[in-house]
Amino acid sequence: MIETIDIRALANPITDEQFEQLCAQNRDTKFEMTSQGKLIVMSPTGSESGRRNGELFGQIWYWNRQNKLGVVFDSSTGFTLPNNAKRSPDASWIEISRWNSLTQEQRRGFAPIAPDFVIELMSPNDSLKIIQEKMQEYLECGVKLGWLIHPDERRVEIYRQGKDVEILNSPQSLSGEDLMFGLVVELEEIFKN
Secondary structure (H helix, E strand, C coil): CEEEEEHHHCCCCCCHHHHHHHHHHCCCCEEEECCCCEEEEECCCCHHHHHHHHHHHHHHHHHHHHHCCEEEECCCCCEECCCCCEECCCEEEEEHHHHHCCCHHHHHCCECCCCCEEEEECCCCCCHHHHHHHHHHHHHCCCCEEEEEEHHHCEEEEEECCCCCEEEECCCEEECCCCCCCCEEECHHHHCC
16 A cells, blocks of 8 residues: 655655655655655565566666676665656666766765666556656656556556657567667566466
8 A cells, every 4th residue: 555645744844864764764664755745655565566576676687787787776776866756666777877977975875866767567556547657757857768567467568758658468578678788578477477
């Protein structure tokens, strides 16, 4: 279940430091913050969603390990997007020169950068409308490629800069396209019940 709290009621308004402290003090809870100042509190995922997310992360990590073109992040990583929202995609990747342009201090917190690539994996309790809005926000903030995966429906929505959302039904695999050249993510284990 996702609960939304107006953080202005917690502090006037909550600072980035307070947000990071809240996250540090509640490590078993995942928090995000919208650009409008709403705190989003999410419970941990179920085991099946965690298994699927681990499979996705593993395939991307392995490709990146071989190619060394960027940095891969898991679902516990938060980023400060250009609109000041704090978001934690289920998996993400940043091209190496962009990551290296950040200072060590910026890397330690919620890095002030939009990933180049993001994945959101639908869980049973997720609201499709909210996740689709989040995917649009990623694009508006500079994300170049995003996948919204609906494992129970065996469907994928592909988000690209300047293009309409592409919907794939029962794809066998997904490509990193020109952005992550050579990446092919097999979906058999993701769609497995």
